[in-house]
Amino acid sequence: MQLDPTKMKDWEIAYEAEKNMKTVYQLGEEMGLTKEELLPYGHYVAKIDYKRVLERLKDKPNGKYINVTAITPTPLGEGKTTTLIGLVQGLGKRGQNVIGCIRQPSGGPTFNIKGSAAGGGLSQVIPLDKFSLGLTGDINAVMNAHNLAMVALTSRMQHEANYDDETLAKKGLRRLNIDPKRVEMGWVIDFCAQALRHIVIGLGGKNDGYPMESKFWIAVASEVMAILAVARDLKDLRERIGKIVVAFDKFGNPVTTEDLDVAGAMTAWMVEAINPNLMQTIEGQPVLVHAGPFANIAIGQNSIIEDYVALKLGDYVVTESGFAADIGFEKFWNIKCRLSGLIPNVSVVVATIRALKCHGGAPIPRPGQPIPKEYLEENLEWVEKGCENLLHCVNIVKKSGAIPVVCINKFYADTENEVKLVRKICEEAGVRVAYSDHWLKGGEGAVELADAVMDACRETPQFRFLYELDEPIKTRIEKIAKEVYGADGVIYMPPAEEKIKILEANPELRKLPICMVKTHLSLSDDPAKKGVPKGWTLRVRDVLIFRGSGFIVPVAGDINLMPGTASDPAYRRIDVDVETGKVKGLF
């Protein structure tokens, strides 16, 4: 059957492609995995025993490490995941041993309005229903580990309220004196459940918990998920889980999961989840899927362990950063690569003519509404102006020492002149550029991109960090603000000033990496400002500390850890064919 993205929905393409997909046994064999290393979950996905693979191949050199990032996107997104899958397929067409590394999607967007994140058109990862419906259970494991800490916290508060010190001592418990007004942690669920954002729990009688305010976050915002993404191995994961601060006591001291005697049991839920998952593109290249942490309070990248494994198994490994170059790539560069010790060769900067026009002055498109007509007509002026944002993002990549490659992700309304113009601007700036048609044509449409990436991989990256961890926190924030965002400087609100003072006084905490919260819809902290905003100052309202994941989080944007379900969400159109067991309507 001819797969035509202009006539078929993404899920229809996926299901047609699944009729010819490889079994995961075949895929594992092609990748050189031993039977022991490949842990099948059904016939079409597997987990990979990361420890066995890394031990067996410890002396093998790593493959080329290729990051995919993007210019500042429109609210519609510019197809970063689709481009990643397209590039993997393009490298496959060129006969290369390539592996894609992506994040696992959350059930929240899948069942709401954004849909899944399996790519699109002829560049997708399959099987789609496994991918969209919890895969091998890692997010559920995160949810269970996280909520077990909340069970431990709330039941401990209740028992401390009900028992005297002597009775507690008999049970081997010391009084933790948790301050009910300083509980930091909430519960998690992997849906967009706005009704659980602000809640009161522990109502009822003496046996029904301790009455207090509480909250739910979406599961992927859990610190346990953030930890899964950055842990280097099970030992590291166990240690980080034990450092999660769940609350403060009445004297202001942190109370951790270790204090609640629950960190070991939380880790027990994560023993399988630490192994990355194996899937495939619709053209049969392996794709690993692992972790899906939020891109604001966490790194928004797939896991370090996943990249470790892929780099041992593939000659080319393509991995993605959430958000745009200023947020996603910056965190990839200064957090993920620092913690992993890995050095990227190339970073692909995905752009669309649409986004360039938007940065050049065209009206901002809105999700769920028809695309403004300005995007369907040639306008070279907007495109040229918009390339300022593109070149700014290219320069962010250059500062890391990785080699940038611009990918223009094709859209049917693009004109030849517009594409030529972008090519010319990139060539003048000395950066490789490719026009890619992977959405419509799959790997065949991405060979120009694949060739550009392979060519860039021949260069030797001169990798360097933007900051060192022993620099003062404010110095580091200012480097990010000025050198990455293009701000004139940084101003701190009083809560931020206060937290930074506390942090600087703590020899352990002061050396944690910086994980910024800022909008990805502008290089500045104002989502309405497009292009390359000039003459602005980054406003840091507060600074959060995540001791488990190990981040200092300056807050210069909104944080909403529980999205809302819209009035006409995707779940209304999802159903099951009860004869075949196939899920219809996912996207």
Place this chain on the structure above:
Amino acid sequence: MQLDPTKMKDWEIAYEAEKNMKTVYQLGEEMGLTKEELLPYGHYVAKIDYKRVLERLKDKPNGKYINVTAITPTPLGEGKTTTLIGLVQGLGKRGQNVIGCIRQPSGGPTFNIKGSAAGGGLSQVIPLDKFSLGLTGDINAVMNAHNLAMVALTSRMQHEANYDDETLAKKGLRRLNIDPKRVEMGWVIDFCAQALRHIVIGLGGKNDGYPMESKFWIAVASEVMAILAVARDLKDLRERIGKIVVAFDKFGNPVTTEDLDVAGAMTAWMVEAINPNLMQTIEGQPVLVHAGPFANIAIGQNSIIEDYVALKLGDYVVTESGFAADIGFEKFWNIKCRLSGLIPNVSVVVATIRALKCHGGAPIPRPGQPIPKEYLEENLEWVEKGCENLLHCVNIVKKSGAIPVVCINKFYADTENEVKLVRKICEEAGVRVAYSDHWLKGGEGAVELADAVMDACRETPQFRFLYELDEPIKTRIEKIAKEVYGADGVIYMPPAEEKIKILEANPELRKLPICMVKTHLSLSDDPAKKGVPKGWTLRVRDVLIFRGSGFIVPVAGDINLMPGTASDPAYRRIDVDVETGKVKGLF
């Protein structure tokens, strides 16, 4: 290594046994499963594609169908699961092709004080950590399906409050007018989280849901779990899920998941979960694990699909009923067998000398406290008196037409005279009896039981239901009360009277089976009354209706759908060996 239950913890025995366990590929081959039918989840557990197996073997006669139930237990439990595993191992020692069918344990008890439910001593199912930590994810699937309905419900209530009829119509929505005071469904989480029993949700602003009271249940109390246990296939599951009543509207009409357009998406979460899971005993016999519904508001049995599959693959299939004969076996008999169309050959009634003494007058033992000294000394009078309860339970089985076999589950304090006395009483009553030492000796200790069961299987059961579905509801409740519990009659409180009237007026609902809520710690509705209580009347306070699972639930006992976590719970002692990935401290 010598496995000695008197010196080793259950989890230590399990982990020693796991060193020699079969891969699931080997196990599947031994069972005659094709490669397509066996869906491995790692190397040691699998799901079985129920549909393929049932299609391939549709003409093969079923194996012998053996139920395991118990006398009215002490609060310590009498080892029903351990006996089931022991019997499977005993039949294995006798060279039989046997399969055990058990329920999946909830994370609540596993991490609290009761521990897992994998058997004990030398009669266990392995691998223990998979079994205890979510197995292949079925409970998580139930949780996600269930909570998605709550997301749909609460966001719909919010959007109906925020939008006028015209705006709703534009989105393809009609106003459901859900009454916030008549929301029936709560959220679920698979832990004992008393702090979530009574909560208020939807606080915050206009975008943060609709403010109202709400609640959490433990996941295994979800109606979705009840449905998983009784569904005959995916089509049946889909239909039942669509009938779940989440709330009533302001005019008193039920609002279902189908009305919320969420039943299809809920089912999508369950497509894999519908396949039963394959594990093994520590002696290598196959054990299926599937579903774990509450034993009061649901049937408290493993799934019908699991039994269907096992009966095609095994010559002897041993399946368990939760609670005691009056509750568990009665539901097995009149609900599960009615819905499945299966006919049991034998029901094993598990007793302990300890429980018999308790029924005869010894002080009631309490969990977590030393066993009273009366249980460590011979007392024939108490044992004899206690056998009244045993014979009552044997008679319940006889009424169904299944052949009863009494199993005395050995305890080290039993005396020869005590055991002889029980044997004599059983023989006089014409019922087979076996003394079984499977906890200490595994299958070798259960051959007497295995022989008795095989002998009983040679008889042809004259199976009959206690009631027919077209009998009036009160008639049916009275039959259960008098003929199973031994009550003089039934009295109904006004809410129960009212609900029964409504039900009798509804031609569809009036024919649903009866699923009683009553304590399992007494044949009566008062847990303090031991033996065979006489001269009492069953008090039905209320009648619940579960349209999805399809039960009329008369309430004659306490229902707590969210247990509490104790002050010294099991999670405090659970941890992970970060070198091997093995979980320590599960029990």
